[in-house]
Amino acid sequence: MSGLQPVLPSNQAPSTFEYGGGDEISAIVLDPGTSWIRAGFAGEDTPKSVIPSDYGVLEGVEEKGKKYFIGDNDVHSIRPGMEVRNPMSDGIVADWEAATTLWREAITPRLTMALSEHPLLMTEPSWNPPKNREKTIEIAFEDFDVPAFYLAKAGVCAGFASGKSTGLVIDVGASNISVTPIHDGLVLRKGCVRSPLGGEFLSNQIRAYFESANIPLSAHYQVLSKTAVEVGKPAEATYRTFAPGEEPTESYKRFQEERVLTEFKECTAQVWVGPGPLPGNNNPPLEAAHAILSPGGRTFEFPDGYNLVFNSERFRITEGIFHPPSMLTAPNPDPNTTPGLNQLIANAMKDIDVELRQMILNNIVITGAGSLLYGFTDRVNAEIAAAFPAPRVRVMAAGNSVERRYASWLGGSILASLGAFHQLWVSKKEYEEHGPNIVEKRCK
C-alpha cells in the first residue's frame, strides 16, 4: 500500500464500488485443511479463528468414552496417554466424528453460539468425492442446523482472493500440491491434478536427511533448559523426565517434532532457483552451482541448543518437489510414479482447451503456506517460462504471508459477502425437499 492511499476509518463502510456490490449477511466461512482449520465471518480479510486440524484424544475416559483436546493450547499440553490425530487424509475428511467436533470448535464459541442464525460457506478440495460432499451438507444442516449452506471449491476461492476468475491455482498445502485450472469461477475438472508433495512430504524429507546425517532431532517439550554450545558440538541441556507410565505418546512426540521441522522449513530450507534440476545431485557437481550454493550457509539451532550450519542440504530437501528423482525418502512416495510440480502443470495444461491455455497461463496464482518456502515462486516462474515459451506467463503470489496462507478462506469470504451470490445458497428448505444430493446439483 502506498502512503498516499486513504485509510478507511473502521467506523465507515467501504464504498460498494470497491468490491462490486457487497452485501453482508453475516455468513460464516469455514475452510478446513489438513494442517489448519480457518473460520471467520464473510466480508472480513482474515479468519478470526484458526485452529490446528490435529487434535488430542484420550480414549476410555468419561462416559462418552472419548475426550477431545482441540486448539493450540490443549493439543500442545503434555498429557499421558493422549494420542494426537488428524481427521484428514489426502486433503479430504476421513474421520467424520472428529472433523465435525473440530469444525464446531472452530466456530463456537469464538465466532458465535447461534449457528442457526448464520449461513455457512465451506470450502472443499477439487477431488472431494460426491459421498463426502453429501456428508458435509448433512452435517451442516443436521448437526449445525444452519439456515443456508454452500460448498465452494478451494481452488476457485483462492483464485477469487487474487481477483482472478480464470487462471491456474497452484496450492501448496500440507498433504498435497494441487494444480487447479479455473474458468469463469468454475473448476475445469479434466485439468485438476495433484501430487503428495506438500508440507508433510517436506517434513519427511527433512527427517530422512537428519537420519542419514545422524542429526538428533529434539522437541521443545523435552527440554527444560539449555546452554549455548559451539556449532556441531553435542548439546548440553537438561531434559524433562517422565515417571513410568506418564510418558507422552509416540504420536504426541511426532507432532511436537513436526513443529521443529516446520521451523526448519521456515528459516533454513530454500528452493534452487532453476530452471532445471539442482546441479550436483544426480548429475555431476558443477563449479558454478557450488559457488552459488556454498556461501549461503545458514545456522539452525535445535530446541536442545545443538546447532549446525546447513549449506547445499537446504536445497536438496526441497528439490524433490520439482524433480522427484532427487527425493530423499524413496520409495515412499515412489519417485517414478509421482509427478513433480513441473509435470503437474504440464499435465494440467494438456487437458485444457487450447484457446484457454493462453489466458490461464497468464493468470497463475500460487497459494498455500508451503509456497512460502524461500525462492519457491521464482523457481515456479522459471520452470513454467521454460516449459511454455510461446505464451506470456505471469505468476502471481501474494506478498503478504497471511494472504498466502489463508487465500482460499479469503476467497470464500469475498464470495459469501457478494450480493449476487445470495441466490446460490442451498437453503434448509431446499435441503429438506431434495435431500443431501442437492449439493451435486447446486454446488458445481
Added chain:
Amino acid sequence: MSGFQDVRDVMELAAPTDATARVPVAKKQKTVERRPDGITRELFALLGENPPPVAIVESKFKEKPRWMGKVNPWYIPFFSPIVHHSPTRPTIWMLTQEQHRVWKSFENPSRSDGLVLHHWERKTEHPQDLEYQFAKFNVRVDVPVYTDGEYEVLKDPDWTRKETDYLFDLCREYDLRFVIVWDRYEFAGGRPRTVEDIKARYYSVCRSLMELRTPLNQMTPEETQVFNLLNFDKERETARKNMAEVLFARAPDQVKEEEMLLVELARITKGQAKNLEERKELFNRLEVPASQGSIAAYTGSQGLAHLREMMVNSTDKNKKRKSIALASNNASNADGPQQSPALATSAERFGPSGGGSGPSQKDTLQPKKQVRKLTPEEELGFGVTYHDKLTPGVKFRSAMVAATVKGGTAQKVQAALAQLEISPRLAMPTARTVQMFEQLQASVGALLDARKANDKIDNEQRVLKAQIETANEDS
C-alpha cells in the same frame, strides 16, 4: 458598534431603535463547501466555486481507535440526507439515531424457496419494501427448447435424441460456456466429443429450429442477422484450433526467432516511409535536363550561372529546390558540371569547409575512383592540405597560431617578440608564413627555456660556491 454610530452621525442619520437593532437580518444560509483536509485555506479560496478536479487525499496516520465510544453500526456522513442547520452555529454534520443502520431481514426474489436472510439496512422513517437490489443480476442465457414434433427435423445421424437433450441441459446449466460444457460432458454410452462437435450440434439445432419457426423470407432483419450468426463452420474451427495448437507448442528457438523477425519487420516498416521519400528525391534529381549539345557553352563562369538558372527553374516549385541549387552551386566549384548527384549530396553534406582546404580525408563517402592522386607540386599549387583534426566552423588562420603555443610560456614568447618588434598578428597569414611563424615562436620558446635553465644552474653554482667558501673559512 461605535464605528457604525460615527458613520451615522456623519451621515446625519437617526440612531437605530432598539427593536431594529436587536433583530438581526435573517442571514441567507450559505451552503459552505467543506474545505477538504490537506489543502490550505488560501489555495482553497483561489479555487473559487469549482471543486478541484482531482481528489486531494492527505496521507495521515491510522486513526486512533475510539475505545471509549459507544459501539454503533457504521454510517456514511457525507451522503446522509439529514443535515442540521442552525442559525447560531456553523453547519455541522450530526450523527443521529436515524442514520443508524438496522439489522433487517430480506427475501431475494430470484430465489424460489423464500429463504430469509438478514443484512444491515439504513434506517428510514418510511420503510418501503423495495425489491432486493441484487436480484437483477439473476440473468440466464436463453437456450431454446424444442418439442418432439420439432425434433423430427433436427435429427442428426451422429446424435441421439437423449444425447441432444443432455447437451442442451448442460448448455442451460453452464450458460453456454462451451469449454465448461465440454469439460463436464459425461454422456453414458456416447462417443467422446470435442468442443467443436458440441458447438456444431448446438448451433445447427438452433439454426434449424429458428428456420422451422419462422421461414427465412418472413424474418425481420434482426432475426436474419441472428440466423446468420448461428452458422458454425466446424471444419474451419477445427483447422484454426489445430493451428493454435501448433503455435502453442513452439520451441524456445522458434519463439526467439519470431521475436527477432518481428522486431526487424517493425524496423523496416518504420523506415520505409523515409526510404521512399529519399528515393523519390533521388529520382527527381536524376530527371535534371539532360545535356544535348556540347558543354562548351557552359565552360565559362557566365555559362555556369546560366546553367544553374536553368536547372533551378526547370524543377518544380514544390520540390526541394534548395538541395538542387546547392548541388549545382557545388558542381560549379568542383571539376565540372558533369558531377554525379551522389557526389553533389556528399559535398552538400560537408559544405564548403574552410578557405581552400578542399576535400578533407574525412570525406570518405566520395567514391575512391573519382579522386585523382595529386603530386606534391600540384597540392601546393591548388592549396590542398591535409589535417588530422578539423574543428567545425570558420576560423582565421592567424587565430589558430596563438593556440599552438603552450599556456605558461606564451606570454614570455609574446614579450620577446614584442622586444624584437615583431607583430603577434601576421599581416599576411598564408599557410607558409604561418608555418614559419610557428617555427619562430617555438624556437623563441626553446631559447627562453634554455635561458631559464641556464640562470637556474648559475644560481645553484653560486650558492654552492658560497657554501664551499664558508666551509673553507670555518675549517
